[in-house]
Amino acid sequence: MFEACIIGAGPCGLAVSAELKRRGISHVVIEKSCIVSTIYRFPTQMVFNSTPERLEIGDIPFYTERAKPTRMEALNYYRAVVQRLALPVRQYEEVTAVERLDGGGFRILSRTLSGRTLETEARAVVVATGYFDHPNMLGVPGENLPHVTHYYRDAHPYYGQRVVIVGGTNSAAEAAIDLHRVGATVTLVHRGPAMSDKIKPWVKPDIQSLLDKRAIDAHFRARVAEIRADGVRIETLDGPLEIPCDHVLALTGYHPDTSFLERIGVDVCRDTGIPVHDEATYETNVPGVFVAGVVVSGFDANRIFIENGRLQAPRIADAIASRMAAHVR
Structure with a gap:
């Protein structure tokens, strides 16, 4: 059993992984696509509005050619972070369910691209699934047409x-x-x-x-x-x-998948989409389930970016470390 399973390998999920790695806490990161898949799907010529140091995680410096990093530079950077820190990321594996175990902890069910079903057990789960997979629909006839x-x-x-x-x-x-x-x-x-x-x-x-x-x-x-x-x-x-x-x-924006959190048992505010959580630790109303990144902001996706979402990671890692200490006692 891992101490933690992080669902999502975006910058904020990787930031939590880096903090857990620093503390020597066993964990795994499960990502249904490639690492930082949202950045990968950005426009090919995109330039970030942030300066590179505000996108750094794991104390790895982010060097760029100009003042603002490009999409390609960001992809190169986050790949380098995963490689240098040897973060335990499993790509192209979609989490289908999270179940609570009778003896404590969670069973995470997942499926690979080839259709293989896997089970992973962890004492804590960090949901860092982002929002880019769920566009805000117009809700008009013809929206599903192929063009x-x-x-x-x-x-x-x-x-x-x-x-x-x-x-x-x-x-x-x-x-x-x-x-x-x-x-x-x-x-x-x-x-x-x-x-x-x-x-x-x-x-x-x-x-x-x-x-x-x-x-x-x-x-x-x-x-x-x-x-x-x-x-x-x-x-x-x-x-x-x-x-x-x-x-x-x-291009009307995106929103997090609150239904996934609700299936785990996390309470979500109907008006704001914000999951119930401790603002100091990011632990939800389900003990052992944490949220990280833009999913914390609910429907207001413009409230949390990489720049401030990455700062959640040390608090989440500290909270998981505290749970480990309590479990040992």
């Missing part, structure tokens, strides 16, 4: 295409700029009165210039009412409008 996606990776496939981008945050702005540069016809649809004021400082002038020059079309205070095979119907202040398009990028 609709909630993720943006690269502009090249959209060359010569008519693309509707739904959203007004940083991801929508960067996608709109990229797509315009490769020759796509871009239309932005956002329910707010303007683009978000939280857009990265070096992105805001570019998107504003495109809007001012009408190089891309934009509809603010508007919402998508229906997505069709060859267009999108939106509701505006001036009435309904049809926008012909070939692709729809619904």
